[in-house]
Amino acid sequence: xxxxxxxxxxxxxxxxxxxxxxxxxxxxxxxxxxxxxxxxxxxxxxxxxxxxxxxxxxxxxxxxxxxxxxxxxxxxxxxxxxxxxxxxxxxxxxxxxxxxxxxxxxxxxxxxxxxxxxxxxxxxxxxxxxxxxxxxxxxxxxxxxxxxxxxxxxxxxxxxxxxxxxxxxxxxxxxxxxxxxxxxxxxxxxxxxxxxxxxxxxxxxxxxxxxxxxxxxxxxxxxxxx
Amino acid sequence: xxxxxxxxxxxxxxxxxxxxxxxxxxxxxxxxxxxxxxxxxxxxxxxxxxxxxxxxxxxxxxxxxxxxxxxxxxxxxxxxxxxxxxxxxxxxxxxxxxxxxxxxxxxxxxxxxxxxxxxxxxxxxxxxxxxxxxxxxxxxxxxxxxxxxxxxxxxxxxxxxxxxxxxxxxxxxxxxxxxxxxxxxxxxxxxxxxxxxxxxxxxxxxxxxxxxxxxxxxxxxxxxxxxxxxxxxxxxxxxxxxxxxxxxxxxxxxxxxxxxxxxxxxxxxxxxxx
Amino acid sequence: xxxxxxxxxxxxxxxxxxxxxxxxxxxxxxxxxxxxxxxxxxxxxxxxxxxxxxxxxxxxxxxxxxxxxxxxxxxxxxxxxxxxxxxxxxxxxxxxxxxxxxxxxxxxxxxxxxxxxxxxxxxxxxxxxxxxxxxxxxxxxxxxxxxxxxxxxxxxxxxxxxxxxxxxxxxxxxxxxxxxxxxxxxxxxxxxxxxxxxxxxxxxxxxxxxxxxxxxxxxxxxxxxxxxxxxxxxxxxxxxxxxxxxxxxxxxxxxxxx
Numbered sequence: 081x082x083x084x085x086x087x088x089x090x091x092x093x094x095x096x097x098x099x100x101x102x103x104x105x106x107x108x109x110x111x112x113x114x115x116x117x118x119x120x121x122x123x124x125x126x127x128x129x130x131x132x133x134x135x136x137x138x139x140x141x142x143x144x145x146x147x148x149x150x151x152x153x154x155x156x157x158x159x160x161x162x163x164x165x166x167x168x169x170x171x172x173x174x175x176x177x178x179x180x181x182x183x184x185x186x187x188x189x190x191x192x193x194x195x196x197x198x199x200x201x202x203x204x205x206x207x208x209x210x211x212x213x214x215x216x217x218x219x220x221x222x223x224x225x226x227x228x229x230x231x232x233x234x235x236x237x238x239x240x241x242x243x244x245x246x247x248x249x250x251x252x253x254x255x256x257x258x259x260x261x262x263x264x265x266x267x268x269x270x271x272x273x274x275x276x277x278x279x280x281x282x283x284x285x286x287x288x289x290x291x292x293x294x295x296x297x298x299x300x301x302x303x304x305x306x
Numbered sequence: 307x308x309x310x311x312x313x314x315x316x317x318x319x320x321x322x323x324x325x326x327x328x329x330x331x332x333x334x335x336x337x338x339x340x341x342x343x344x345x346x347x348x349x350x351x352x353x354x355x356x357x358x359x360x361x362x363x364x365x366x367x368x369x370x371x372x373x374x375x376x377x378x379x380x381x382x383x384x385x386x387x388x389x390x391x392x393x394x395x396x397x398x399x400x401x402x403x404x405x406x407x408x409x410x411x412x413x414x415x416x417x418x419x420x421x422x423x424x425x426x427x428x429x430x431x432x433x434x435x436x437x438x439x440x441x442x443x444x445x446x447x448x449x450x451x452x453x454x455x456x457x458x459x460x461x462x463x464x465x466x467x468x469x470x471x472x473x474x475x476x477x478x479x480x481x482x483x484x485x486x487x488x489x490x491x492x493x494x495x496x497x498x499x500x501x502x503x504x505x506x507x508x509x510x511x512x513x514x515x516x517x518x519x520x521x522x523x524x525x526x527x528x529x530x531x532x533x534x535x536x537x538x539x540x541x542x543x544x545x546x547x548x549x550x551x552x553x554x555x556x557x558x559x560x561x562x563x564x565x566x567x568x569x570x571x572x573x574x575x576x577x578x579x580x
Numbered sequence: 581x582x583x584x585x586x587x588x589x590x591x592x593x594x595x596x597x598x599x600x601x602x603x604x605x606x607x608x609x610x611x612x613x614x615x616x617x618x619x620x621x622x623x624x625x626x627x628x629x630x631x632x633x634x635x636x637x638x639x640x641x642x643x644x645x646x647x648x649x650x651x652x653x654x655x656x657x658x659x660x661x662x663x664x665x666x667x668x669x670x671x672x673x674x675x676x677x678x679x680x681x682x683x684x685x686x687x688x689x690x691x692x693x694x695x696x697x698x699x700x701x702x703x704x705x706x707x708x709x710x711x712x713x714x715x716x717x718x719x720x721x722x723x724x725x726x727x728x729x730x731x732x733x734x735x736x737x738x739x740x741x742x743x744x745x746x747x748x749x750x751x752x753x754x755x756x757x758x759x760x761x762x763x764x765x766x767x768x769x770x771x772x773x774x775x776x777x778x779x780x781x782x783x784x785x786x787x788x789x790x791x792x793x794x795x796x797x798x799x800x801x802x803x804x805x806x807x808x809x810x811x812x813x814x815x816x817x818x819x820x821x822x823x824x825x826x827x828x829x830x831x832x833x834x835x836x837x838x
Contacts, residue, residue, distance in 0.1 A: 270680045272680050445621055
């Protein structure tokens with residue numbers, strides 16, 4: 081599984097530059113390469129945790145594009161969107177929020193900002209667990225996940241609404257609760273276990289960013305047929 | 307008569323961690339049973355097995371004459387209504403009434419029947435006045451009652467509740483007691499997980515105690531609640547009224563407030579009489 | 581100086597006409613355990629938020645009157661699953677989250693965390709993943725996490741709600757120990773029968789205002805019993821119409837009975 085022990089900033093760099101490359105590099109070859117890499121990364125986290133959610137999330141976009149554009153444009157934009165989606169899915173699965181906070185704090189960034197970023201990323205597994213619990217509770221009230229369109233729409237409403245409502249309701253409580261755990265602006269948080277950041281990784285990050293910038297400059301200056 | 311619930315030699319593990327070992331008991335209609343035990347003794351897992359969310363590794367869970375392994379949870383909803391802990395997080399409709407009616411509607415009973423069941427359930431927990439409010443506008447205690455009403459509206463043969471009184475004050479706990487006693491009088495079987503032994507004493511009459519996954523006790527609640535030497539090794543303690551009865555040696559060792567008060571008055575009068 | 585002083589404090593939540601707290605004055609001294617009792621919605625939770633400087637600072641709303649604290653406060657909310665950081669791999673890390681945020685040196689963090697884990701009997705769970713814990717275990721972890729920040733004023737909102745009998749007993753004992761260490765404790769709870777042994781003073785809140793203040797004997801008085809806020813022993817005694825005053829605890833009842 082990739083990403084398990086890479087420095088969190090490296091994970092962010094990869095997840096950030098892949099979509100950038102998808103948009104900068106000439107289509108469709110550039111897009112195909114980046115989408116392929118992104119999907120491979122997502123798949124490396126497992127079929128259920130990585131590849132399937134990536135494909136499932138990207139699919140509606142492809143359909144939408146097909147309705148609006150001709151095939152070449154659809155492919156061009158679709159590959160870029162797939163890269164973005166797959167990169168994000170991989171990032172959420174690979175990045176451990178605690179390590180991100182530790183990394184940001186060790187780098188001198190504010191703990192509150194780090195926490196906000198980390199909390200956004202960790203929201204997905206929390207919501208997944210809660211969604212599962214809601215599914216179970218609704219099934220125990222007679223909700224069947226099978227059936228015709230009307231039944232399935234009703235089922236979706238019975239699942240999505242409590243999830244969203246309780247999550248929203250909890251955002252307030254959560255913001256309050258986190259204040260109670262000492263996140264006061266202006267205090268430098270003590271790093272407990274900063275992730276190791278080997279020179280090689282740091283160099284690789286810079287290389288990625290520079291390559292991205294170079295590609296962008298080349299794209300802007302050198303006129304291309306696309 | 308077929309019992310409302312019967313467990314035969316049920317064992318279950320989460321992966322390699324054993325949670326339940328050879329649990330057997332049965333509950334008849336109208337019986338009111340408390341499921342007690344320390345945190346981690348396996349009570350919530352047992353509830354999941356009864357609701358059909360998980361199948362036992364060994365043994366059988368019979369809901370009426372249905373083997374849970376032949377059913378899916380939405381089918382079992384015809385016979386057993388389960389209210390999980392934190393059920394107040396599962397409310398979703400725009401009004402309490404809509405949420406309560408969700409269950410019977412999902413079962414497919416006719417619209418008139420849905421309305422009858424909904425109104426009856428709301429009345430049982432005294433929520434009719436709040437029925438048109440948005441669930442999240444209610445304080446958490448009343449939301450818990452709304453979740454309970456949702457289960458009552460299913461009109462099941464067996465009601466399974468996981469900690470129904472956490473976060474409720476005395477008045478609301480009394481409402482829950484009343485609603486459950488009424489249902490039990492109508493032959494509904496009750497299985498209630500609770501830490502609140504005072505609530506158990508007022509509402510239930512039989513006690514099942516789980517200890518590290520095995521059934522350590524299955525007996526009438528009043529005698530169990532008064533017996534500190536039995537309760538302590540199981541991580542429990544006699545509730546105050548039961549402890550008072552024992553300390554004052556009240557005849558019959560009542561465990562309910564009203565009965566204890568009566569006995570106390572009677573004995574006091576007896577002392578005064580020449 | 582008192583750990584906490586509220587002087588004619590009134591509080592309105594945002595966009596609400598009626599106050600959640602009405603002219604509340606109360607003090608908590610160092611080493612004192614003050615319990616808040618009342619019906620659901622009486623304002624105990626709000627009072628704790630005001631005492632902990634979370635209302636109106638984080639919740640919004642309007643505060644009138646004065647609130648003074650001598651030291652740092654820590655609050656244990658009734659919903660441990662919202663208070664958990666969501667970012668700790670182990671229980672140890674979870675408890676260390678607060679102290680780390682406060683910027684303490686690593687050895688001090690270790691000391692506080694180890695001590696807190698011991699006090700809540702969590703040492704066997706120290707390397708467990710917090711997401712695998714039961715409600716009661718998580719509640720104890722959060723209590724440890726707040727105590728690890730070494731607050732001088734500790735605010736508890738229904739801390740025993742998720743705990744079983746043994747867990748609750750450990751908690752009440754711990755609260756007395758904290759008081760002996762000089763901390764001020766303000767505790768909202770519906771576990772009335774535990775209060776005679778835990779609380780030094782009881783404050784009865786009704787619709788945001790203080791209805792009565794006194795020793796736990798308040799819970800044996802007629803008014804409290806009628807409002808459903810008497811101890812079980814006192815309630816039973818009154819229901820049987822035995823002569824005043826009603827005993828507060830079983831030991832009192834046995835003495836009266838003889």
